[in-house]
Amino acid sequence: MALSEKICPYPAHRMDFIDVPTVLKVSALFNAMAALAWLLLAQLFRIAPRAGQLMAAGHLLRIATQDCGDCMAGWPALLRQAVPEFGQLACMLLLLLALRRMLRNRRHPRDIAWLGGLGALAITAGLASGSGLAPQLAGTASVALLAALAVREVLRGVSRHLTPVVTALTTLPFATLAVVSLAHAAELLLVPGWGDHVLSGALPSPARAVLGFVITASITLSLIALMIWRLVTRIQHLTHRDSLTGALNRRAFEQALAEAQAQLRRGHGFAVAMIDIDHFKRINDEHGHLAGDAALQRCVRIWQAGLREVDRLGRLGGEEFCALLPLDNPANLADAAAVAERLRASLAAEPLHWKGAELRLSASFGVALPVLGDAAGDVGLARADAELYRAKGEGRNRVCVAPDLSGAVAA
CATH class of the missing domain: 3.30.70.270 (Reverse transcriptase/Diguanylate cyclase domain)
Structure with missing residues (x-):
C-alpha cells in the first residue's frame, strides 16, 4: 500500500512492451477498489471496523500522493518533492496502525508515533537543506524501518497460531518492501545523479512500475488474509465458547x-x-x-x-x-x-x-x-x-x- 514506484532499485532491461502509464492507472484503480472493499468490510459487515477505515484511508492517500503524478504538474518543485515523501510515510503509518488493530495488539502505538515523527522531521530537514537527495533518503529509510516493524508485528501476532510456511508467506510482502527500500537508499547514495533523475518527474521504468504494483497488491492481499484469519478465529471462538462467560461450552x-x-x-x-x-x-x-x-x-x-x-x-x-x-x-x-x-x-x-x-x-x-x-x-x-x-x-x-x-x- 505504501510503496512508491520509485523505490525499486532494479533498472528496466527488456520490458519495453509494458506501457507504464497503463500500469500506473491499474495501480490507482486497484487502490480505489481496495479502499472501497475495506470500507464495506468496516461499515457494512463490522469486521475490524477501525482497521478497515485505516486501510481505506491509506489506499486513498496513496492514490493522491503516489499514483497521481500528473496531478502535481505545475506545482512548485519543493511541493512536488514533499508530497510523495510525506504521503509515503503517512501510508506506512496507517498500515501499521491497521495491522495492530487486526492482530488485536493493544500496545500503545508510541513506537509507531516516534518512528513517524522522526521520519517526518528528517524529511523536513532534508527539504529545508535544499538538497534533492536528503529528503528522499529520509523517506526511504523511514519506509524501511516501518516495514521492518510490520514484519515484527505479524510475527508476534500469528507465529504461535499459524504454520511457519503460512507465517512466512504473510510476512513476505512487508519484508520485501523493507529490503527494496534499503536497496533504493543504497542506489541513491551510490549511483551518481540518481536523486536528480527521480526529481526530474520522469515516469518510472516498466520494471519499477510493475514491481511497485506487485508489492502493493501483495501487502493488501496479505492484510486481507489476516482479516479472514481473524474472522475464522472469531467463528471458532463462538463455536467453542459459552457466549456469556467465555468458558468452553x-x-x-x-x-x-x-x-x-x-x-x-x-x-x-x-x-x-x-x-x-x-x-x-x-x-x-x-x-x-x-x-x-x-x-x-x-x-x-x-x-x-x-x-x-x-x-x-x-x-x-x-x-x-x-x-x-x-x-x-x-x-x-x-x-x-x-x-x-x-x-x-x-x-x-x-x-x-x-x-x-x-x-x-x-x-x-x-x-x-x-x-x-x-x-x-x-x-x-x-x-x-x-x-x-x-x-x-x-x-x-x-x-x-x-x-x-x-x-x-x-x-
Whole structure:
C-alpha cells in the first residue's frame, strides 16, 4: 500500500512492451477498489471496523500522493518533492496502525508515533537543506524501518497460531518492501545523479512500475488474509465458547476431555475438578438474573486468572463448571487439589459489588483422577461429581477429593 514506484532499485532491461502509464492507472484503480472493499468490510459487515477505515484511508492517500503524478504538474518543485515523501510515510503509518488493530495488539502505538515523527522531521530537514537527495533518503529509510516493524508485528501476532510456511508467506510482502527500500537508499547514495533523475518527474521504468504494483497488491492481499484469519478465529471462538462467560461450552469441553483420555495411556495424566457456585439460585431470586449473569462472569474471570494456559475451564450448564487440569505426574492428585483450593479461596476473597450490594460468592469443588479405558471420561466426571455433592453436603465452599485409583480400568 505504501510503496512508491520509485523505490525499486532494479533498472528496466527488456520490458519495453509494458506501457507504464497503463500500469500506473491499474495501480490507482486497484487502490480505489481496495479502499472501497475495506470500507464495506468496516461499515457494512463490522469486521475490524477501525482497521478497515485505516486501510481505506491509506489506499486513498496513496492514490493522491503516489499514483497521481500528473496531478502535481505545475506545482512548485519543493511541493512536488514533499508530497510523495510525506504521503509515503503517512501510508506506512496507517498500515501499521491497521495491522495492530487486526492482530488485536493493544500496545500503545508510541513506537509507531516516534518512528513517524522522526521520519517526518528528517524529511523536513532534508527539504529545508535544499538538497534533492536528503529528503528522499529520509523517506526511504523511514519506509524501511516501518516495514521492518510490520514484519515484527505479524510475527508476534500469528507465529504461535499459524504454520511457519503460512507465517512466512504473510510476512513476505512487508519484508520485501523493507529490503527494496534499503536497496533504493543504497542506489541513491551510490549511483551518481540518481536523486536528480527521480526529481526530474520522469515516469518510472516498466520494471519499477510493475514491481511497485506487485508489492502493493501483495501487502493488501496479505492484510486481507489476516482479516479472514481473524474472522475464522472469531467463528471458532463462538463455536467453542459459552457466549456469556467465555468458558468452553459443554461440547468443546467434552471434546477436550476425550482428547485428554486418549493421551492417558501415554503417561499424560490429568485431573478433573467439578465446580458448583454455592446458593446461585438465591442470587437470581434476590437480585435478578442480571446479577446472576454478573456473578457467573466474575467467577469465570477469577478462575481463568488462576489457571495455567494448558488448563481448560468449561461451563457444563447453569452454575456448574468443570476444570481439566493436566498433571506432570499422572498420579499427583495433591497438585490438582491445590489448584482447586486456590480457585476456591480466590473466589471467596473477592465479593461482587452489585448495585450497592456486596454479594459474597463461593463455590464447592470435587476433584478426581480419570481411569484408563474410559474413552469419554465419564467415570472420572462421575467420581468428581460425587465429591462435589459431598462438599455441598458438608457445608459448601470447600474442596473434596476422590480416593486415588491409579491404574484402575473402567469396566
